Amino acid sequence: MTMALCEGKGGARVRAERQHRGRAAMLAGKAAEETVERAYRRGGATLRARRWRGESGEIDLVMQGGDGLYFVEVKAAANFERAAASLMPSQMRRIVLAAQEYVGGEPDGALTPMRFDLAMVNGRGEMQVLENAFGEF
Numbered sequence: 001m002t003m004a005l006c007e008g009k010g011g012a013r014v015r016a017e018r019q020h021r022g023r024a025a026m027l028a029g030k031a032a033e034e035t036v037e038r039a040y041r042r043g044g045a046t047l048r049a050r051r052w053r054g055e056s057g058e059i060d061l062v063m064q065g066g067d068g069l070y071f072v073e074v075k076a077a078a079n080f081e082r083a084a085a086s087l088m089p090s091q092m093r094r095i096v097l098a099a100q101e102y103v104g105g106e107p108d109g110a111l112t113p114m115r116f117d118l119a120m121v122n123g124r125g126e127m128q129v130l131e132n133a134f135g136e137f
Helices: 003-042 080-085 089-103
Strands: 046-053 058-065 068-076 114-121 127-134
Touching (some): 003 046, 003 058, 003 114, 046 089, 068 127
Parallel strands (some): 068 114
Antiparallel strands (some): 046 058, 058 068, 114 127
């Protein structure tokens, strides 16, 4: 007997609910990224890349500021504490490695001034940014 036969209508409902939650999370993440991007732009930064993907991983936003590049990881959660807690060391490592790939294409390469920011958006749409939230591993 295959799994599909065992699932019945209940399994299809669970699958549909999971897909709905996944779509909702994706849309919330995209909205949070747009909120963060607008805030950086208001501060004078320009967007270099959105969801830049290298071999090592993805960077939500790459912004250019007056003092260098900002590699921004965006986290949306019910509150800022949950958002901060959701950034794991393994993800930070992947972001740093991806950033190293990105600056490989810059004129100054690894000497390009850069920082790694964590931008958090809570359930009310409020934002907090931790500049230089992480770095070398």
